[in-house]
Amino acid sequence: MTETDDFNLYxxxxxxIVLSGPSGAGKDSVIQCMKDRGLPFHFVVTATTRxxxxxxxxxxxxxxxxxxxxxxxxxxxxLLEYAIVYNDYKGIPKQQVRQALASGKDVVMRxxxxxxxxxxxxxxxAVLIFLTAQNNEELVRRLRIRKSDTxxxxxxxxxxxxxxxxxxxxxxxxVVNRDGELENTVSTILSxxxxxxxxxxxxxxxx
Numbered sequence: 001m002t003e004t005d006d007f008n009l010y011x012x013x014x015x016x017i018v019l020s021g022p023s024g025a026g027k028d029s030v031i032q033c034m035k036d037r038g039l040p041f042h043f044v045v046t047a048t049t050r051x052x053x054x055x056x057x058x059x060x061x062x063x064x065x066x067x068x069x070x071x072x073x074x075x076x077x078x079l080l081e082y083a084i085v086y087n088d089y090k091g092i093p094k095q096q097v098r099q100a101l102a103s104g105k106d107v108v109m110r111x112x113x114x115x116x117x118x119x120x121x122x123x124x125x126a127v128l129i130f131l132t133a134q135n136n137e138e139l140v141r142r143l144r145i146r147k148s149d150t151x152x153x154x155x156x157x158x159x160x161x162x163x164x165x166x167x168x169x170x171x172x173x174x175v176v177n178r179d180g181e182l183e184n185t186v187s188t189i190l191s192x193x194x195x196x197x198x199x200x201x202x203x204x205x206x207x
Contacts, residue, residue, distance in 0.1 A: 015106045016205045020116035021131035022161030024142035026177040027110050033186045042100035044109035050088035081118040113164040120170050125203040130171040134178045
């Protein structure tokens with residue numbers, strides 16, 4: 001280390017951060033809270049074939065596209081990863097992520113557990129955060145009060161969530177999103193990101 005280096009060991013290399021977890025864990029709420037804080041991250045917009053909910057905005061919450069359009073993206077190899085999630089396709093536009101990383105911004109993407117596993121294989125240096133409710137009972141309660149799912153859909157999400165908990169070992173961190181403590185949840189995630197930038201051996205993201 002030279003005199004001009006002083007002790008400036010902070011690593012500005014951009015991180016690829018995956019926020020995942022079962023339905024009902026609060027991923028959308030956490031992402032929105034992070035956006036509301038005006039944080040200097042690039043939040044990846046996922047492409048999906050599922051119908052748009054009344055409160056959602058195309059190009060902001062998701063890119064809502066047809067199955068034919070999604071098939072075209074697959075054929076042109078434009079997706080970093082994609083999967084069928086509750087009978088609809090979801091995928092991450094590859095170029096969007098690469099451009100954001102090239103700009104030097106940390107990239108935050110919201111993925112289901114299956115998608116997180118794909119990113120772990122494609123990019124071992126990604127930071128994977130598993131978001132969960134404080135217990136199974138709370139997760140089930142959140143799913144049951146959702147108005148966007150049928151009773152059959154809720155049962156499927158609950159069964160899927162129980163299986164997803166078995167894959168927690170592919171993640172780097174677990175964050176509990178307790179009821180009424182959204183701000184604390186986001187602060188914990190930001191602390192994780194900040195700590196990652198202070199690693200002695202920084203992650204080298206390559207896609």
